Amino acid sequence: MSYETAGVDSEFVTQCFKERGIEPLSVSVRSFPGETIFICEVVADDFQCAVSVAAEISDRLDGAFVTVRKGSVSEERALAAKVESLADPRITDLIELLNSRSRTSEHQPSLRYVQDVTSRLNVCTARRHNLIFGRRGVGKTALMLEAKSHVEKRGDATFWVNLQALRQVSADMAFLHVASRLSDLPATVFSNYKSLPKSIELARDIRSRAEKLLDLDKVKPERVGNLVPAIQAFVGLLNAESQRALYLFVDDFHYLRIDEQARFLDLLHGVTRDNNSYIKASGIKHQSRWFTDNPPVGLQTTHDAAIIDLDVTLENPSKAKEFLVDILQTYATEVHLKNTKAAFSGSAADRLVIASGGVPRDFLILCATTLQVARERAKARQAGVQDVNEAAGRVSQVKLTELEEDAASSGKSHAKIVLQSLASLRDFLLQRERATYFKVDFADKEQNPRLYAVLQSLMDLRLVHLISSSLSDERQAGRRYEVYALDLSQFSGARLRSKLKALDLIGGKLVLRTTGSNDAPKVGDSSHALLSILRRGPTMSLEILQAD
Incomplete structure (x- = not known):
């Protein structure tokens, strides 16, 4: 089997070495006309084996090869040096890195993108429209940035816009801003061309028309719609002249007013019609409305666009732990x-997974806060479970602030409803039922869609986490439930509340334990045992939540 050089990068080469049990210290790339060289540095003990692996990879590459050299002694020693305590300077570096790089943006991508088992990256780089959904912090921006990098490496053109910056304007005005910026594409795509292509002239005309409309206090929708055919023709010409596909990355479209979102996507969709151009738009699903009927406006799923669901839930806790620890390892390696x-500690890693609800950004922020808490103990050698509990309590206020910010896109009344619903849910679980997880009957959610939407808002904001999307009733055939867990931050702090029936993680397996008790936990180490644990949760009526 041979590889296309255009699809090979340093991450691919690194993975090839890892599959053979070799952890490279670094992989750098040197590009020359007609040739690419990958330089892999390894520790001295791995050098001979690495040479063989490099030869195998090189034999399968066309116009590229891999060479190996021994890493510097200082690099080897830094990686191998044992951490005697959390006062180690590398822990300081890790905390700073986690705090500064837990959030991605167009100008600050991931340290290294960790591919998930469902290969969503391959879907996101496919030539079709995609709607990318997930809660805050699950990696929507990270996925789109990695997709952007991949399609650029294969020669395609890209355009990026974050709609958070346009949250105060209407769909039409947001589209005009995008149209104005799209007119910059030919200058970028044809920067090395001696003669100017015809698309340059069209771009100037579009910019002029868009900016004139932006200068007006009020613009009729028809005037904005009339601009779409001109932009569609411009993009088609750009595709033809450059012989490249165009990928339009739209980050956080849920920041537009919910009744304006379908209109914006519809205008953008019109631009891509019959062109080699593809929309990749991300948002929080339950704060989004991407299509409306009668008349049809927006992107219709299955027909126009495919959905990529990024929510990493705790339905498969061992997979969630593996994924999150792999991400953390990239940060650890960066600081040697x-x-x-x-x-x-191993138990702290388990607790971090359950405390984060499987959300990568929450996991990384909790890791940093946990290390800071642990360092307050004299001569602490590792962060432990109690440090995670304390850290979860400290970030609780941050989460509630984010609740206000996120819910603001739906109006202040919605924010109040969600906060009141959270208080009601906490009272039901912690005071009445003395439990941290609960079931919701399928029939209840079907009969009360507005109340169920409030619960989904709490999940989008990571204040409750989905544990099981379909749990059968052991006594009544056909009756099913969803199972949720309250976020750890809502019942922990300096001291974890005692005598609560709480779900936890031990060795990647879900367990049921009683807080503040020495009783042995019930371990979900088989399908039957896991079902038994989940069925013990109280059933919550959606009526305790405030209607939106």
Whole structure:
């Protein structure tokens, strides 16, 4: 089997070495006309094996080869040096890195994108429209940035816009801003061309028309719609002249007013009609409305666009843990820590997964806060479970602030409803039922869609986490439930509330334990045992939540 050089990058080469048990210190790339060289640095003990692996990879590459050299002694020693305590300077570096790089943006992508088992990256780089949904922090921007990087490497053109910056304007005005910026594409795509293509002239005309409309206090929708055919023709010409596809990355479209979102996507969709151009738009699903009927406006799923669901739930806790720890390892390696166990105990890693609800950004922020808490203990060697509990309590206020910010896109009344619903839910679980997880009857959610939407808002904001999307009733055939867990931040702090029936993670397996008790936890180490644990949760009526 041979590889196309255009699809090979340093991450691919790194993975090839890892599959053979070799952890490269670094992989750098040198590009020359007609040739690409990958330079892999390894520790001295791996050098001979690495040479063989490099030869195997090189034999399968066309116009590229891999060479190996021994890493510097300082790099080897730094990676191998044992962490004696959390006062180690590398822990300081790790905390700073986690805090500064937990959030991605167009100008600050991931340290290294960790591919998930469902290969969503391959779907996101496909030549079709996609709607990318997930809660805050699950990696929507990270996925789109990685997709952007991949399609650029294969020669396609890209355009990026974050709609958070346009949250105060209407769909029409947001589209005009995008139209004005799209007119910059020919200058970028044809920067190395001696003669100017015809699309340059069209771009100037579009910019002029868009900016004139932007200068007006009020613009009729028809005037904005009349601009779409001109932009569609411009984009088609750009595709033809450059012989490239165009990918339009639209980040956080849920920041537009919910009744304006379908209109914006509809205008953008018109631009891509019959062109080699593709929309990749991300948002929070339950704060989004991407299509409306009668008349049809927006992007219709299955017909116009496919959905990519990024929510990493705790339905498969071992997979969630593996994915999150892999992400953490990229940060640890960056600061010369050999593995994450240098900073976190095994039980702390389990608790971090359950506390984050499987959300990558929450997981990384919790890791940083946990290390800061642990360092307050004299001569602490590792962060433990109690440090995670304390950290979860400290970030609680941050989460509630985010609730206000996120819910603001639906209006202040919605924010009040969600906050009141959270208080009601906490009272039901912690005071009445003495439990941290609950079931919702399928029939209840079908009969009360507005109340169910409030619950989904709490999940989008990571204040409750989905544990099971379909749990059968052991006594009544056909009756099913969804199972949710309250976020750890809502019942922890300096001291974890005692005598609560709480779900936890041990060795990647879901368990049921009683907080503040020495009783042995019930371990969900089989399908039957897991079902038994989940069925013990109280059934919550959606009526305790405030209607939107």
